[in-house]
Amino acid sequence: MNCGKPCDRASLNCEQCRQQLYEGEQELERELRLFVGKQYPFYKRKWEREQTRKLKWSWNGWAAFFNVLWLGYRGMYRTALLFLFMVVIMNAVSYYIGWNYGLPIINTMPAALLLVFVACIGLGLFANQLYYQHAIRRIYKLKAKGIANEAAETYLLQTAGGTRKVGIALLLAAGVVLSSISHRLFPTDLDIVNTVRNGSLYNYPLYSIGESFEQYFHQPSWQYYRAPDGLELVEFHGFKAGTERTKIVIQFLVDYQLGEIEPYSLEINGVVQEEAAFYELMDSVYSVQNPFELDDDLDKGSEKNAL
Structure with a gap:
């Protein structure tokens, strides 16, 4: 996964492109394939393309459009929660400085909406690299445990990575809760x-x-x-x-x-x-009429009706 130049196997980074190395490229590729799952060919092409760019970016439309849900789907919960908390913080700042104008229908502060838009574009550009770094960290943690059984290691890599439909549900619930808290503490006009x-x-x-x-x-x-x-x-x-x-x-x-x-x-x-x-x-x-003064025709002939 580096620039193609020979590297010292004891080195952690390629001396030419500074790409992080791990127990040889073939071993790492196997582990990444197990971790990512069926979509590994897609991400492999993106990661190889990123190696030719200094900023290591490649476009991921799913991440840009679904942002937090995509992060949950790929198991990056901390990043997703950070994304949501950033919106809450922006709402708080907007409220306290008096810019708490709520846009019609969506009732969202413009500053928070702008932050979401910029964050979505940034996530679309760097989501693949973000996912690569996430996968590498998880793989390193598993390898550090020194699991001798290859079948057990394969199973753990697959369960640690892959996709998580439950992650979408969890992030949706977290988004609703944080949005409610934000509107309660930092209301729009x-x-x-x-x-x-x-x-x-x-x-x-x-x-x-x-x-x-x-x-x-x-x-x-x-x-x-x-x-x-x-x-x-x-x-x-x-x-x-x-x-x-x-x-x-x-x-x-x-x-x-x-x-x-x-x-x-x-x-x-x-x-x-x-x-x-x-x-x-x-x-x-x-x-408003006092209901006790309404004539219900049940007391005809009474003193009240006569009056």
């Missing part, structure tokens, strides 16, 4: 806005804020702000139907970790209103 939209006010616990507001007001929209003191605010904009076009702006103070929502301010046509005006507006929005 969409996460925080949806906390308000899906939440309810204390006086109207049976109705979601989002559904009620978006049905009552015209041209509803939501915006997220982080105040200089670290407070997180969600601002609702809409227009109230009536004889005149009335612009409504309502701010909610959000504690995302505790899931608490508190009305913060109300503006009507740019004028800040008192608390009483807010509750009066909410009564109009929700139009």
Whole structure:
């Protein structure tokens, strides 16, 4: 697997190309074939091509496209987890510096998505060499045990390498868990806005804020702000139907970790209103009737019905 120049069998590296050697090329090739499995001819061609390049790269489209899943499929769990943790760290950095804008539908921060894209390209270029180094390390560890039985050594090489479908499932589960933790600890603006939209006010616990507001007001929209003191605010904009076009702006103070929502301010046509005006507006929005005051026609003739 080196440049083809003769090498001292006692040497660990080729003096010409610095390629790592191990007990002769033929022995190493046999062990690599056992370790890799059916796809060994594919990887052998890639590794031979890499020897002609200083950076030792060759393209692997499967690794670029499936990234973490490919790493799990080939048993490189540490690298896969490092990949996932890098995304979480990028989300944390984006959140704390205020760049926690979530892209629509996928709800992923742009910085994290850019990191994933760059990492996928890098993995596509260097995945084959990464896999080669992984295979060499595992083979060295097995050989260091000094297994005398050749059949046992062959079995251990095959089980240590090959492919792992269970690895895909494990990495998928790890990805879901880490994504949930990331969104919980380092929410995007969409996460925080949806906390308000899906939440309810204390006086109207049976109705979601989002559904009620978006049905009552015209041209509803939501915006997220982080105040200089670290407070997180969600601002609702809409227009109230009536004889005149009335612009409504309502701010909610959000504690995302505790899931608490508190009305913060109300503006009507740019004028800040008192608390009483807010509750009066909410009564109009929700139009809630006390169920105990509903006429169920079961008490006709009673004093209540007469009144």
